[in-house]
Amino acid sequence: MTNHALNLQLTLPVLITGVSGVVGFNFFVHMRRKYGASVVGIRPQDTWRMQSEGIIGVNPDDSSEMLALFNKYNFKTVLNATGSCALKACELNKDLAYKTNVLSAQVIAKLATQFNSRLVHISSDLVFSGDSGEGNYLEDSPLDPVTMYGKTMVEGEKAILSISPNAAILRISLPMGPSFSGHAGAIDWITSRFKNHKPATLYFDEFRSPTYVEDMNDVFEQFLSASYSGIYHFGGPKNLSLYQIGQIINKAGGFDPNLLQGCLRHEAGPIPPRAGNVTMISEKLTNLLGLNKIKPWPFKSHLNPGNMQWHQKREPEFDYSKTHLHENLYRYSWEVPTPSEYYVQDKYRKNQ
Numbered sequence: 615m616t617n618h619a620l621n622l623q624l625t626l627p628v629l630i631t632g633v634s635g636v637v638g639f640n641f642f643v644h645m646r647r648k649y650g651a652s653v654v655g656i657r658p659q660d661t662w663r664m665q666s667e668g669i670i671g672v673n674p675d676d677s678s679e680m681l682a683l684f685n686k687y688n689f690k691t692v693l694n695a696t697g698s699c700a701l702k703a704c705e706l707n708k709d710l711a712y713k714t715n716v717l718s719a720q721v722i723a724k725l726a727t728q729f730n731s732r733l734v735h736i737s738s739d740l741v742f743s744g745d746s747g748e749g750n751y752l753e754d755s756p757l758d759p760v761t762m763y764g765k766t767m768v769e770g771e772k773a774i775l776s777i778s779p780n781a782a783i784l785r786i787s788l789p790m791g792p793s794f795s796g797h798a799g800a801i802d803w804i805t806s807r808f809k810n811h812k813p814a815t816l817y818f819d820e821f822r823s824p825t826y827v828e829d830m831n832d833v834f835e836q837f838l839s840a841s842y843s844g845i846y847h848f849g850g851p852k853n854l855s856l857y858q859i860g861q862i863i864n865k866a867g868g869f870d871p872n873l874l875q876g877c878l879r880h881e882a883g884p885i886p887p888r889a890g891n892v893t894m895i896s897e898k899l900t901n902l903l904g905l906n907k908i909k910p911w912p913f914k915s916h917l918n919p920g921n922m923q924w925h926q927k928r929e930p931e932f933d934y935s936k937t938h939l940h941e942n943l944y945r946y947s948w949e950v951p952t953p954s955e956y957y958v959q960d961k962y963r964k965n966q
Contacts (some may be wrong), residue, residue: 622643622878623662625690625691625732625838626649626652626653626689626691626836626838627653627654627687627688627689627690628649628652628653628654628689628690628691628692628693628789628838629654629655629656629673629691629692629693629731630642630645630654630655630656630688630692630693630695630747631655631674631692631693631694631695631718631722632653632658632674632695632696632697632736633655633656633657633664633669633694633695633794633825634657634658634664634693634794635695635697635699635738635793635799635946636789636791636793636798636799636802636827636896637695637786637827637830638693638695638696638829638952639653639790639792639951639956640789640791640792640827640831640951641693641695641795641827641830641834642655642668642669643885643951644645644831644835645835646668646832646843647709647890648886649901649916651667651668653668654668654670654687654689655668655670656669656670656671656672656674656683657669657670657671657672658671658673658674659672659673660672663795663957664956664957665956665957666955666956668783669896670683673719674694674696674718674719674721675713675717675718675726676715676949677721677724678719680721680722680725681725682730683853683950684731684833685839689726689729689731689753690732690848691724691731691732691733691838691839692722692731692732692734693734693735693736693834693838694718694722694733694734694735694774695713695929696715696719696722697714697715697718697736697761697770697857698710698711698714698715698740698763699738699740699814699892700763701762701763701886701910702763702885702886702951703764704761704762704766704820704857704886705761705762705887706711706885707763711762711763711766711931712766712769713729713831714766715766715767715769715770716769716770716773717768718770718773718775718824719770719773720773721783721920722735722746723735723773723776723777723778723781724772724777724778726778726781727733728780732735732838732841732950733774733778733780733782734760734781734782734783734784734787734834734837734838735770735774735781735782735783735784735786736770736783736784737767737770737771737783737784737786737845738763738785738786738787739751739785739786739787739822739823739847739849739889739894740759740761740763740764740767740801740821740891740892741759741764741766741768741771741919742755742756742758742759742764742889743758743759743760743764743889743890743892744758744820744821744889744890744891744893745758745760745797745889745890746890746891747819747890748802748891749779749821749853749890749891749892749893749894750893750894750895751847751892751893751894751895752797752847752894752895752898753785753844753846753847753898755852757919759889760848760887760888760889761886761887761888761889762886763886764889772843775845777943779843780841780843781843782837782842782843782844782845782846783844783846783854784834784848784899785845785846785847785848785849785894786825786826786830786848786849787822787825787848787849787850787892787893787894788800788822788823788824788859789824789825789827790825790826790827790850790911790944791823791826791827791828791830791867791944791945791950792870792940792944792950792951794879794951794954794956794957795952795955795957796957798851799958800859801863801939801943804816804859804863804864805863805867805939806919807873808863808864808867808869808870808873808874809869809936810874811870811873811888813873813874813875814873814874814875815857815874815876815877815882816855816856816857816859816860816874816875817855817857817876817878817879817882817888818855818857818875818876818877818878819855819878819890819892820855820879820881820888820890820891820892821854821855821856821891821892822849822853822854822855822856822859822892822893823849823850823851823852823853823892823893823894823896824849824850824852824854824859824911824923825849825850825911826850826911826913826945826946827944827945828945828946828948829850829859829907829908829909830890832849833848833899833903833908836903838920841847842902844900845902846898846902847894847896847897847898847899848894848896848899849893849894849896850908850909850910850911851896851908851909851910852910852911853891853893854911854919857874857876857922858919859875860874860925861919861924861925862875862912862917862919862925862941863936863943864925865917865924865925866912866917866934866937866938866939866942866943867934867935867936867938867939868928868936868939869931869936870924871925874925876922881959887889896908906948908944911929911943912942912943912944913946914941916929916932917942921952943965960963
């Protein structure tokens with residue numbers, strides 16, 4: 615295997631877009647801890663609650679503001695994690711979905727080309743429909759998204775490859791880690807329902823390839839420091855239904871098992887439409903990097919779901935609690951970011 619790796623120190627400074635999302639937030643924290651002020655993150659201007667050194671409020675579809683940012687910092691590498699994965703919002707506001715998922719990609723790709731910046735773009739497994747029920751998608755599998763989110767992510771990929779053909783695109787599945795707000799992303803959204811004694815209804819027949827953000831951070835950093843190009847699938851090695859993910863979160867956190875409910879996709883209504891089995895094969899990525907270390911989520915065997923009632927049994931040798939959830943589902947070895955450090959409480963809004 616040819617080693618395309620570069621010295622990451624030579625690729626600084628780094629721009630990380632979409633830091634208000636789970637992927638961008640965790641990668642920003644990871645990189646900022648390692649490289650300090652050489653790492654800059656941007657969030658949408660209306661995400662004013664996110665405040666921290668190195669985080670700037672800029673709308674990535676605003677070409678003039680983005681140009682000013684590139685002129686100021688002369689970024690050598692860019693990880694584009696911008697994107698709206700709010701499925702219902704994208705269905706109801708197609709213009710917003712296009713602006714966030716396509717126009718932003720166009721602006722960033724043009725600037726990366728203009729400034730000769732290394733570009734890594736984050737896409738999604740939802741560029742596939744999963745309707746066959748078989749999953750195991752490869753990078754060259756036909757694209758057939760069922761949601762406006764997925765359709766605009768396909769357009770975003772095409773824009774990246776057209777404008778910046780040397781860029782790399784990583785199609786990810788569910789990023790498993792904390793959100794800065796404490797109620798976004800798979801873990802935090804489901805947890806927020808359960809801890810407030812609200813039910814969560816999750817699908818028996820939507821399957822994903824969840825991945826620890828810890829592994830995502832490592833791979834993103836390697837891709838930023840290399841010259842890999844083209845599309846790569848990046849999913850965890852364990853495929854789970856959304857219902858099974860709900861079981862794991864419910865049990866790990868010690869929540870009321872009766873709060874978890876399940877149904878088939880077609881029983882949930884037409885908006886937003888739901889994908890089926892969109893699990894991915896990531897051998898191209900693991901063969902390229904020469905690693906087999908992408909951990910299954912969850913990593914600990916006692917959190918592997920069994921039957922439909924598995925989450926109702928609580929073994930006495932485990933302390934199922936908020937701490938247990940954080941230590942096993944957010945991570946397998948690293949220190950979890952503290953979202954409160956990046957979140958301005960409502961009482962401070964008048965000062966913004």
